[in-house]
Amino acid sequence: MQQQSLDLNRLLGSDSNSEAKAKTEVESEPLLDRRSELPLTWVKGYLTPAQQMALLREVQGYPFESPEIEVYGKRHRIPRSQVWFGDTGCDTKYSGLLVKALPWPKYADRLRQKLKRDFSLESNGVLVNRYVDGKESMGWHCDNEPEFSVGSDIASITLGATRDFIIRDKVTHEKQTFALQSGDLLIMHWPMQDRWEHALPKRLKATEPRINYTFRRVIADYFG
Numbered sequence: 001m002q003q004q005s006l007d008l009n010r011l012l013g014s015d016s017n018s019e020a021k022a023k024t025e026v027e028s029e030p031l032l033d034r035r036s037e038l039p040l041t042w043v044k045g046y047l048t049p050a051q052q053m054a055l056l057r058e059v060q061g062y063p064f065e066s067p068e069i070e071v072y073g074k075r076h077r078i079p080r081s082q083v084w085f086g087d088t089g090c091d092t093k094y095s096g097l098l099v100k101a102l103p104w105p106k107y108a109d110r111l112r113q114k115l116k117r118d119f120s121l122e123s124n125g126v127l128v129n130r131y132v133d134g135k136e137s138m139g140w141h142c143d144n145e146p147e148f149s150v151g152s153d154i155a156s157i158t159l160g161a162t163r164d165f166i167i168r169d170k171v172t173h174e175k176q177t178f179a180l181q182s183g184d185l186l187i188m189h190w191p192m193q194d195r196w197e198h199a200l201p202k203r204l205k206a207t208e209p210r211i212n213y214t215f216r217r218v219i220a221d222y223f224g
């Protein structure tokens, strides 16, 4: 039940209004010291403007979908759109639906190879999220689906609008906010998902689209 309510939060982006007052971090804040203890790597400006442009052009051809899900008998469209690319057999589930991996687009695959070269980050699938503006969001969740490979890190790349990405300790509810900008990389290291949830709350001041690539390693043929 607990798990289900977390999943619903993620899908519907609920609880996000309570984040409206969450402050935006700046580098000089003392919280930075604590960040060195977090299971995260934040690389600002990881992608050059030219690399970002190549990806953004490619994104225009992605077959994004925004499925409807049923919650307590009512249908809701998830407040963003998504597409999943991956190696053959590297399927996943979201919105309760099995999603077959589509073949890697050229620049998404190059980005995957770059992450492997730079951080030894092995991934065989990527979820691409598109938030058309600050009204779109992702609610609190942790990425601990059974098809994810044990011990694997998750790498998140931001393109377009700056948005707050918030993590919350599951026990103490301590929060940390990261204002992710276009070209930034954030790696969530194993086993961060055990202790921390994360969310991308609504930010009504954001009027431009944001794209997020979330590279993952899943167990091939997990769904047979």
Ligand SMILES: O=C(O)CCC(=O)C(=O)O
Binding pocket: 127, 129, 138, 143, 156, 165, 198, 199, 200, 212, 214
């Ligand atoms: O858009 C983001 O930065 C968050 C995406 C995310 O948490 C996910 O895809 O699981």
Ligand SMILES: [Fe+2]
Binding pocket: 141, 142, 143, 198
């Ligand atoms: Fe996530």
